[in-house]
Amino acid sequence: MQRSLKGGSRSPGQTCALSDLSDLNTLPEDVREALKAICRQKSYEAGQTIAEADRPSDFIGIVRDGILRMEKTLSDGRRHLVGLLVEGDIFGHVFDGEMHFNVEAATSVELFTFRRGPFEEILLRSPDLDRLLLLNLLNELDRARDWMIILANPKVRGRLAGFLLLLCTRFQNVDHVTSIAGDAIRLRIPLSRRDLANLLGTRLESVSRAFHALANDGLIDILQPRVVEIRDLEALADEAGGSELGDPASLHQLMLAIQKPTD
Amino acid sequence: MQRSLKGGSRSPGQTCALSDLSDLNTLPEDVREALKAICRQKSYEAGQTIAEADRPSDFIGIVRDGILRMEKTLSDGRRHLVGLLVEGDIFGHVFDGEMHFNVEAATSVELFTFRRGPFEEILLRSPDLDRLLLLNLLNELDRARDWMIILANPKVRGRLAGFLLLLCTRFQNVDHVTSIAGDAIRLRIPLSRRDLANLLGTRLESVSRAFHALANDGLIDILQPRVVEIRDLEALADEAGGSELGDPASLHQLMLAIQKPTD
DNA sequence: CGGTATTTTGAGTATCGTCAAGGCCAGTGG
DNA sequence: CCACTGGCCTTGACGATACTCAAAATACCG
Numbered sequence: 001m002q003r004s005l006k007g008g009s010r011s012p013g014q015t016c017a018l019s020d021l022s023d024l025n026t027l028p029e030d031v032r033e034a035l036k037a038i039c040r041q042k043s044y045e046a047g048q049t050i051a052e053a054d055r056p057s058d059f060i061g062i063v064r065d066g067i068l069r070m071e072k073t074l075s076d077g078r079r080h081l082v083g084l085l086v087e088g089d090i091f092g093h094v095f096d097g098e099m100h101f102n103v104e105a106a107t108s109v110e111l112f113t114f115r116r117g118p119f120e121e122i123l124l125r126s127p128d129l130d131r132l133l134l135l136n137l138l139n140e141l142d143r144a145r146d147w148m149i150i151l152a153n154p155k156v157r158g159r160l161a162g163f164l165l166l167l168c169t170r171f172q173n174v175d176h177v178t179s180i181a182g183d184a185i186r187l188r189i190p191l192s193r194r195d196l197a198n199l200l201g202t203r204l205e206s207v208s209r210a211f212h213a214l215a216n217d218g219l220i221d222i223l224q225p226r227v228v229e230i231r232d233l234e235a236l237a238d239e240a241g242g243s244e245l246g247d248p249a250s251l252h253q254l255m256l257a258i259q260k261p262t263d
Numbered sequence: 264m265q266r267s268l269k270g271g272s273r274s275p276g277q278t279c280a281l282s283d284l285s286d287l288n289t290l291p292e293d294v295r296e297a298l299k300a301i302c303r304q305k306s307y308e309a310g311q312t313i314a315e316a317d318r319p320s321d322f323i324g325i326v327r328d329g330i331l332r333m334e335k336t337l338s339d340g341r342r343h344l345v346g347l348l349v350e351g352d353i354f355g356h357v358f359d360g361e362m363h364f365n366v367e368a369a370t371s372v373e374l375f376t377f378r379r380g381p382f383e384e385i386l387l388r389s390p391d392l393d394r395l396l397l398l399n400l401l402n403e404l405d406r407a408r409d410w411m412i413i414l415a416n417p418k419v420r421g422r423l424a425g426f427l428l429l430l431c432t433r434f435q436n437v438d439h440v441t442s443i444a445g446d447a448i449r450l451r452i453p454l455s456r457r458d459l460a461n462l463l464g465t466r467l468e469s470v471s472r473a474f475h476a477l478a479n480d481g482l483i484d485i486l487q488p489r490v491v492e493i494r495d496l497e498a499l500a501d502e503a504g505g506s507e508l509g510d511p512a513s514l515h516q517l518m519l520a521i522q523k524p525t526d
Numbered sequence: 527c528g529g530t531a532t533t534t535t536g537a538g539t540a541t542c543g544t545c546a547a548g549g550c551c552a553g554t555g556g
Numbered sequence: 557c558c559a560c561t562g563g564c565c566t567t568g569a570c571g572a573t574a575c576t577c578a579a580a581a582t583a584c585c586g
Contacts (some may be wrong), residue, residue: 072408072412074412074504076504078504080411080412080415082408082411082412083408083411093401094397100405100408101408124390127387130393133397134357134396134397134400137397137400137401137404138356138400140404141400141403141404141407142363144404144407144408144410144411145335145345145346145363145364145407147411148343148345148346148407148410148411148414149335149337149343149345151411151414151415151464152343152414152461152462152463152464153464154464154465154466154542154543154573155543155573155574156573156574157573192531192532192533193532193533193534194532198415199415200415201414201415201416201417201464202417202574202575203417203574203575203576204532204533205533205534205535205574205575205576206573206574206575207533208533208534208535209534209535209574211534212534212535224583225532225533225534225582225583241337241339241341417541417574417575418540418541418542418574418575419541419542420541455563455564455565456564456565456566457564465542465543466542466543466544467564467565468542468543468544468565468566468567469541469542469543471565471566471567472541472542472566472567474566475566475567488550488564488565488566
């Protein structure tokens with residue numbers, strides 16, 4: 001039994017450091033102030049449930065730090081990952097929308113939360129905030145499609161390669177997922193093998209084998225089960241069936257970044 | 264070489280029957296009129312390209328009839344389906360967004376189109392239209408996640424079953440995809456085996472085999488390659504790994520609808 | 527140090543990808 | 557009218573991959 005969902009520890013009296021999130025700084029001063037006034041900061045630990053599907057969760061959340069899993073619970077009890085949320089991502093349906101998935105902490109997490117009523121009130125008066133939400137949605141949609149492409153790879157190795165690539169590109173500068181280690185990229189994988197198997201549409205044993213297959217071929221090094229280093233980014237992109245995750249450009253940029261690590 | 268993208272045949276002088284789309288009828292009178300004033304209706308035939316990725320397509324489209332494919336072109340030339348568009352769906356990025364996929368006609372298609380500039384002008388003055396777009400996005404996001412779950416099924420049979428189920432639930436009342444045939448649901452599949460293979464992350468031979476495997480076990484009947492009848496909806500849902508596509512409720516409703524077909 | 531969860535490895539079988547051939551259908555041109 | 561063509565779908569055979577069940581090894585936590 002998981003630790004249940006009785007909310008994280010709050011720091012209610014404290015004003016939220018909303019300015020930590022660069023996206024929000026594009027908003028006009030008054031909107032930022034209004035948001036700050038109704039903001040609560042919460043912390044959750046890995047494994048905690050933050051919001052449940054189809055339940056009127058009644059708050060909007062913005063991730064300040066850490067990684068969240070979105071997962072659907074299927075009628076037969078199994079669960080499927082449908083995406084990850086990272087710093088700056090917004091979740092919780094605005095307006096009448098329901099969420100059809102649970103949100104759980106994959107790592108320890110810090111959130112900014114807003115009660116829905118007041119939030120929507122601000123939203124109605126601020127086209128900029130509205131725009132921000134729209135862009136957030138578009139971004140999520142793009143990411144969901146990236147997942148689709150990764151999942152559409154016929155081989156497990158390819159899907160895993162795609163996943164690692166996604167971690168490299170979409171999650172650079174995020175949390176402590178990516179870091180440079182000499183001439184390689186070091187990745188902290190925020191998911192267990194079981195979760196990865198669910199995400200990638202396979203079994204945990206196959207995930208494990210795929211990891212070691214990639215390692216044997218010199219594409220990656222496995223330092224710990226959840227810590228790997230990318231040794232051959234190009235070969236990895238090749239394995240994933242092209243580099244079409246986000247931009248091919250961002251991959252190239254990434255490779256350049258490695259070549260001169262400390263500047 | 265496909266037929267290229269020089270637009271479909273237009274009916275410019277004609278006013279568009281926007282009221283055919285029920286979603287739009289929720290909009291206030293004046294907004295509907297404004298939209299009608301800048302609307303163009305276009306027709307495309309199966310196979311035509313309607314909009315290209317990363318090209319400022321400069322128009323917003325609403326599907327009036329038919330089915331569109333959204334597909335990403337990968338750097339190595341292969342193409343991957345990332346979703347379908349049906350009656351009422353809106354596409355083309357508003358504001359600064361780029362589309363990262365092509366849009367092509369899967370069947371013959373009728374569209375309403377709006378040039379981006381005037382459309383955004385109306386959008387800025389109408390929160391209702393804005394809301395409509397938002398809901399459309401949320402809906403697409405949900406659908407993308409449904410695809411993810413289907414794709415996450417380890418076996419091809421299961422993925423195909425999930426796809427057929429999706430057709431039954433999400434696409435009822437759409438075009439001529441679904442119809443009732445006695446005690447079964449008849450499906451017109453709007454995709455070739457090749458497209459289906461891309462979508463489901465496998466090869467066309469495997470898709471073919473999966474179809475006939477389901478037929479051998481009595482779950483479906485194959486009338487023509489692209490026309491099948493669902494014989495055992497429950498077993499199909501089981502094969503797909505639960506019925507968690509959209510609502511379990513909608514499946515149940517579907518089964519009831521079959522049991523008394525003509526009322 | 528022991529206990530639990532996670533990860534890895536192994537062996538056997540089912541499934542799938544791959545290559546190759548053949549069938550079906552619609553359209554074309556003799 | 558018929559042979560020819562090309563696109564699409566099906567079928568077969570075989571090797572590669574992945575799923576399954578089982579057990580061992582490792583990491584994690586108190």
